[in-house]
Amino acid sequence: MxxxxxxxxxxxxxxxxxxxxxxxxxxxxxxxxxxxxxxxxPEPNSGRPGSWMTTLTATEISEFTQVPIPAGAVDARWGYTKGFQDDTAVLAFRLPADDVDRFTAGLREATWKEAARPPDTGALRDLQRIGAPDPLSALTLRYGTFVSHLPGHTKRVASQVWLGPSAGDSPVQVWVYAMNVP
Structure with missing residues (x-):
């Protein structure tokens, strides 16, 4: 036992x-x-780093990027990601070909160049997230960059504006990627 x-x-x-x-x-x-x-x-709209903010309006995104959405623009899409230190915003819309010169002239001191390469991978990921057309489909892109201060803040924002090729009277696709910088 x-x-x-x-x-x-x-x-x-x-x-x-x-x-x-x-x-x-x-x-x-x-x-x-x-x-x-x-x-x-993190959950969307939690305000935590990495959260995708869906409650922001197109006007708020336009103010952050310092890129106005023209009255004639169609199919506007936007998004905002709250970062640990840097927030990013994306904006996409189509613009009548006749309005492109007025739109680019109205932007800050952007320097415009031709490019065969699309925006960086972070921009591509966020543009895909908002359902914008893929900038990789364009053979050549025209792009401009500028840095601005957010109104009422000490933050500076670096904005990249990409324009798809213009083909006659068809609308031109516009992509915007902006990130606050130190």
Whole structure:
């Protein structure tokens, strides 16, 4: 009978010393994994770094980017990402070909250049997120960049404006990517 008791006691000690700590470690690991997942993928509109802000209006995005949306623009789309230090905004719309020169002249001191390359990968990801046409589909793009101060803030914003090719009377696609900079 004492052999049975010793075997049972041994199993209890194995359970207490090995299995229980492993189960506890697994539970702590799972909680840490879930907490890290919530930090990596915050809820939209939470205002936490990395959150995608869907409650902002086109006017607010236009003020952040310092790029006005002309009255004749159609299919306007916008988005805003709250960053840990830097916030980013994207804006896309189509503009009648006749309004392009007036639009570009109304922007700050933008320097315009021709380019065969699209915006950087961060801009592409955010433009895809708002459902804007893909700038990779354009063979050549015209782009301008400028830095401005946000009204009432000490932040400066670097804006990139990309224009798709103009083909007669068809509307020109405009993409805007802006990020606040130190």
């Amino acid at each position: 004492s052999g049975v008791r010793t075997g049972r006691r041994r199993r209890v000690w194995i359970w207490v010393l090995v299995v229980l700590p492993l189960a506890l470690l697994g539970a702590v690991g799972y909680v840490a994994f879930r907490a890290d997942a919530e930090l990596r993928h």
